[in-house]
Amino acid sequence: xxxxxxxxxxxxxxxxxxxxxxxxxxxxxxxxxxxxxxxxxxxxxxxxxxxxxxxxxxxxxxxxxxxxxxxxxxxxxxxxxxxxxxxxxxxxxxxxxxxxxxxxxxxxxxxxxxxxxxxxxxxxxxxxxxxxxxxxxxxxxxxxxxxxxxxxxxxxxxxxxxxxxxxxxxxxxxxxxxxxxxxxxxxxxxxxxxxxxxxxxxxxxxxxxxxxxxxxxxxxxxxxxxxxxxxxxxxxxxxxxxxxxxxxxxxxxxxxxxxxxxxxxxxxxxxxxxxxxxxxxxxxxxxxxxxxxxxxxxxxxxxxxxxxxxxxxxxxxxxxxxxxxxxxxxxxxxxxxxxxxxxxxxxxxxxxxxxxxxxxxxxxxxxxxxxxxxxxxxxxxxxxxxxxxxxxxxxxxxxxxxxxxxxxxxxxxxxxxx
Amino acid sequence: xxxxxxxxxxxxxxxxxxxxxxxxxxxxxxxxxxxxxxxxxxxxxxxxxxxxxxxxxxxxxxxxxxxxxxxxxxxxxxxxxxxxxxxxxxxxxxxxxxxxxxxxxxxxxxxxxxxxxxxxxxxxxxxxxxxxxxxxxxxxxxxxxxxx
Numbered sequence: 001x002x003x004x005x006x007x008x009x010x011x012x013x014x015x016x017x018x019x020x021x022x023x024x025x026x027x028x029x030x031x032x033x034x035x036x037x038x039x040x041x042x043x044x045x046x047x048x049x050x051x052x053x054x055x056x057x058x059x060x061x062x063x064x065x066x067x068x069x070x071x072x073x074x075x076x077x078x079x080x081x082x083x084x085x086x087x088x089x090x091x092x093x094x095x096x097x098x099x100x101x102x103x104x105x106x107x108x109x110x111x112x113x114x115x116x117x118x119x120x121x122x123x124x125x126x127x128x129x130x131x132x133x134x135x136x137x138x139x140x141x142x143x144x145x146x147x148x149x150x151x152x153x154x155x156x157x158x159x160x161x162x163x164x165x166x167x168x169x170x171x172x173x174x175x176x177x178x179x180x181x182x183x184x185x186x187x188x189x190x191x192x193x194x195x196x197x198x199x200x201x202x203x204x205x206x207x208x209x210x211x212x213x214x215x216x217x218x219x220x221x222x223x224x225x226x227x228x229x230x231x232x233x234x235x236x237x238x239x240x241x242x243x244x245x246x247x248x249x250x251x252x253x254x255x256x257x258x259x260x261x262x263x264x265x266x267x268x269x270x271x272x273x274x275x276x277x278x279x280x281x282x283x284x285x286x287x288x289x290x291x292x293x294x295x296x297x298x299x300x301x302x303x304x305x306x307x308x309x310x311x312x313x314x315x316x317x318x319x320x321x322x323x324x325x326x327x328x329x330x331x332x333x334x335x336x337x338x339x340x341x342x343x344x345x346x347x348x349x350x351x352x353x354x355x356x357x358x359x360x361x362x363x364x365x366x367x368x369x370x371x372x373x374x375x376x377x378x379x380x381x382x383x384x385x386x387x388x389x390x391x392x393x394x395x396x397x398x399x400x401x402x403x404x405x406x407x408x409x410x411x412x413x414x415x416x417x418x
Numbered sequence: 419x420x421x422x423x424x425x426x427x428x429x430x431x432x433x434x435x436x437x438x439x440x441x442x443x444x445x446x447x448x449x450x451x452x453x454x455x456x457x458x459x460x461x462x463x464x465x466x467x468x469x470x471x472x473x474x475x476x477x478x479x480x481x482x483x484x485x486x487x488x489x490x491x492x493x494x495x496x497x498x499x500x501x502x503x504x505x506x507x508x509x510x511x512x513x514x515x516x517x518x519x520x521x522x523x524x525x526x527x528x529x530x531x532x533x534x535x536x537x538x539x540x541x542x543x544x545x546x547x548x549x550x551x552x553x554x555x556x557x558x559x560x561x562x563x564x565x566x
Contacts, residue, residue, distance in 0.1 A: 353434075355481035357456045358425075361538060365421050373456055387457030387479060416425055417433065417482055 015316045017399050020308070023048040024397055034367030037402045042187050042215060042346055042393030043371050044237045047301070051240055054300035055293050066292055067266060067283070081292050084299025085282070091302045092232065093223040094249050098281035101255070102290055105246035106214040107137040109233035110181070112248055112285065113210055114141040116261040117231075118179055124150030127176045129207075131156040131164045133186045133193070135377040138212045142181060151178070158383060162189040162338035166197060173205050180209045184216035188377040188391070189338025190321075190346030192216070199228055208254065214238055218395070219317050219344050221310045224249050236294060241301035245294030248285070255281050262287040313396045317345040320394045324403045328392075331410055333418060337384050345394035348375070351410070354417045356390040362416060363390075366409035368402075423534035424541070425482065428490075433482035438492035442475040447558050451478075451551030453543055458484045462491075462551045469499045476548065483532075483541050488548035490529050500556055507549050514542050 021027050026046050029036050038046060058080060064073035066081045085097045094100055103109045118128065128142045132155050139153075146153050154177075156169045164182070173180070180202045185192050195211055202209045210231035216222055218239035224232050232249040236242055250258075260267055260278055264287030269277045278284050305313065324347050328334055333352030351359060360372035371391045374381045381388060392406055442448070442463030451460045458480030465473040474492040479485070495503050509526060512519035513533045523530045535545045 355456075355479075357458075357481035357541070357544065358483070361424065361541060362421060374454075381457065387459070416421065417430065 015312060015396075017316075017397065020397050021399075023050070023304075025049055025052075027397060031367040031369070032365050037366075037368040037398075037405045039392040039394060039398065039402070039406060040369050040371045041218070041395035041398075042238070042391065044243070045218060045240050045395055046397065047240050047242075047297075048304050050304050051242070051297050051300045055242065055297045058293050058296045063292070065289055077292055080296045080299075081290070084295040087299040087302050088247055091222075091306070092217070092247075092249060093225050095225065096252060099249055099252050099255065101248040101250065101282045101285045102295055103233075103246045103248050103285075104244055104291070105235040105237070106212060106233045107141075107235075107246075109231075109246055109248035110137055110210065110212065111141045112261045113179075113231050113233075113250070114145040116258045116285075117208075117250075117254065118142075118151075119145050119148060120259065121178060122146075122149035122151040125176060126151040126178045127154050127174070128152070129154045129156065129169075129172055129177050129180045131169075131182055131193070132158045132379055132383060133162070133164055133183050133189065133191060133377075134181070134212070134379075135183070135187050135375065137214075137376070138181055138183060139379070152176075155379075158191075158380075161340050162186065162191045163340045164191075164193050164198070166194075169198060170201060173202065173207060175205075177202075177205060177207045180207050182209065182211055184211045184213045184222075185219075185344045186338070186377075186380075187215050187346070188375040188380045188389070189340070189348055190215075190343040190393075191338060191340040192220075192342040192344055194342070195227065195229070203228070208251075215344060215346075218305075219310075220314045230254055236298040236301065239298075239301055240304060241298035242291075242294045245291045245298050247298075252281065255285070260284050260287070264288040266290070308396065316396050317394060320398055320400070320403065321345040321347070323400055324392060324394060324406070327403055327407045328410070331407065331414070333414065334410070337386065337389050346391060347393075348389040348391045350386050350389055351414065351418065354413055356388040358417055359390040359410070359413050362413040363406070363409045366405070366412065368406055368409045370406070420534075420537075424538055426531045426534060428528055428531035429482060429486040432486035432489040436476075436485050436489040438475045438489065440475055440477055442473060445475075447555045449551050449554035451547045451554070453480070453484070453547050456481060456544065458544060458547055460484065460488055460548055460551050462488070462548060462555050464495075464552070464555050469501075471495050471498055471500075471503065474552070476551075480547070481541075481544050483535060483544040484547050487532060487545040490532070491548045491552060494527065494529055495552065503552070503556070507553065510549060511546060514545055 024046050062076040064077045066078040085100050089097045157165045199209050208230040211229045213234040217234040230251045236245040267287040335350050337348045356372040373388045445463035446466045448463040460478035463475045476488045509521045512521050
């Protein structure tokens, strides 16, 4: 590594990453004898101590079932669970907590919309529009509902840089389009999709829009009112929260008109064998005892993110991306897949003569954790005619030094197998 | 974990210069193997002389372990009977997965180079894909097999 490169590293004076890293206990460990470099946050992020402590505190002091008991513990659990819903509402600027539905994650949120919103509406010949960037969670639920209804799935193509083709979208959207379902940020390539343009055009066609925000929410400011989308889906575990909890935001008028998705306790007001009346929003969509600790953990995660500030997180992420892109581009034989002008801090790449799986193993022995494979986006891999890629995804707890470690490990891989 | 144990010289050599690489046409039997998790795809071709494999070739792409393993396989099975191939597969599988495998590694020849894979459990199916595919070919199966 040359001194010139080191000195050209951008320095974020107002971003104290060393202090932030102390909040994440898992980062302070050796893997295979080397300090851990965790570069797979797009698959699942790590958690700060405040999130772990919030969950511990709940189980140690406040646990009881929610919305049921008149006793103190149940009230505390309910307050914490519903308090987290208000935190989430504020975080994405929804109008009301009635629009915030707890689900298991992005995947369940999309399935809920496919089955409860789309399925009753779809007729043979109707169309659902997605893009070629989507990961499997924003493809397969639509394929299922198309099989169930005779509707058709239409796919907006992408360009060689990994951008969704807006002109093709304008040709594809039409009178039979019933829903547009788009990734806000691509997990496999990092492309930030300019969803505002797509939403504006969809509105002209009176087509509702679902955004898969799993990769956008952790790294940027998301305002569902400003976006004017109809559904927005994201997962807790990609944004410092627990696994098994996620959010479906839905426009209240749409959610009101949708039938429940799953039946059970909590989603009802009265039950007789003849007639059941359903609970009001948001509980209409939350059958059974929910993931109470998950919701509380997600609330704590959002407060942690807000404490740092999403604008600062986004700005630092951009610095990391620029540095990683510049450094990786200097490695002979390395090809970056996904070069859209607007990107999140994700660098997907291949190396000449070295399969991504071998890259993953070699990097792991250097303590560097990257994702290798198809990233649950096999159509994206097919488009770029690669069986798989290696992907480094960066979070605000990563450092420029860690990118240097990645580069050194990749050089090692090249010496070994290239 | 020592990388040199996984990427031994024999493995690196067979990955860079795979032996018996290409299509066998005509072939008495062939089968496709796919490891969806990592995207490895192989086709194994065999010609048989009675019960014996007279020729074996493969094509496809995959990681260094899967390519080297397939290359080593085509060399190792040539001239062997179906029963001998099955026995060899059992021994290779034991070496890939068990630390205390009761296998005389010296009998495996170059295939012994795969023994380092057992330290990397995520990579075992890379090494075994070609063997499952060969078995499918020998069973005259044409449906793709998978290690999932």
